[in-house]
Amino acid sequence: MTSNFHYQNDQLHAENVALQDIAERFGTPSYVYSRAALTDAYMQFADAFKTREALICFAVKSNSNLAILNLFARLGAGFDIVSGGELQRVLAAGGDAGKVVFSGVGKTAAEMHQALEAGILCFNVESEAELERLNQVAGVMRKTAPVSLRVNPDVDAKTHPYISTGLKQNKFGVAYADALRLYRKAAGMPNLRVTGMDCHIGSQLTDASPFVAAAEKILQLVEQLASEGIRLEHLDFGGGLGIRYRDETPPSVADYANALLGALVGRKEKLILEPGRALVGNAGVLLTRVEYLKPGEEKNFAIVDAAMNDLMRPTLYDAYHEVLPVVRDATLASHVYEVVGPVCETGDFLAHEREMAIAQGSLLALMSAGAYGMSMSSNYNSRPRAAEIMVDKGAMHLVRERETVAQIFAGEKLFK
Ligand code: LLP
8 A cells, every 4th residue: 555545534545535435426346546656656667767768668458547548658658568459548648659669479460550650669579470470561561660579588587377477488578599599580681670678577576686687688688689780779678566465575666776777787778667567556446335244154255346357366366455444433343254246256256354344335445456457357247347536636537437338238239
């Protein structure tokens, strides 16, 4: 929890707005973000890397709301995208295509075309076949595509296996042992311009040492390439810095930066980073209301109006999100609850074994839900997706309307 979410007179607030007031005005479930927390997180990165030329490319997948993209664009951020859809969002939000890097293992020809047309900064290419396709698409368009190869440094990020990406067995990037050959090949392709090298070893890392280990391995390749006359303009070390959900102790942004900068002493390449979670994770909460309290034979359930379709992380990764009562009420008895949603799946839980003093109708806040919350939500069980509200000091702005059921099935057709 950042200081932007705090209790005032036993009422949980986002900045100067009581979450209860947000629930009354916009309903639940709703995602609530703090502009100050978002700004502060971005400025920590900008400050920590200000001693050298660096571009902070927000990983759009972590939270793609236009208002958030627009806020980061105004702060000077670039963007790390993984689809044509994310590119359209960045452009619609006023982002600068010249500050966009395009990651992902499965870029289609149409997406390459779209990104070349927009004039993005770099394609982070993840395979030999992709190099060939990009060269071909750029050739047809009579353009030159700027490329970086995502190299897999084979470093163990020591994080959840689903979000660890830098090991040999992962689908991401080109193998370390193949990288030089592919760089030589790319350098010889007529419609490509080799501009950088990138890596991303995983997400929610709580230790800086794997980042440094990856950087060192990357730099060995960079030097080898330079000795062959292939000089790079930028180095992109991806995202992955962890946040505190419960009791994790990730390095501060400054410590993370110092560790990376230490590995880069004496180098001139421009630095690119792709943080997602560290910029938005602790800047958002999911606000939900208790529909029923259901005592069970073995467990007590707090059935809330948010579900796995709204916040998938607990179900998918067994992730922990702190649950706080929006109003602290000393008159209520405290019990241990399973916090679950209305979806018809045993896997539909948001939190296990939480001791809380709550009643039917109480509001709860699932903390640290700003990253991979709304962006991973779905319409399972025909549940409209949540509203999103941005708090700015004492003001609340609806930055995404609650979806309607009619919108969910608008594209569906009957047949005879
Ligand atoms: N760059 C690339 C190429 C990535 O694949 C990712 C995340 C990032 C940057 C941003 O990583 P971050 O700074 O947010 O750790 N849904 C999972 C996380 C999946 C991360 C996927 N890649 C979760 O909820 O924990």
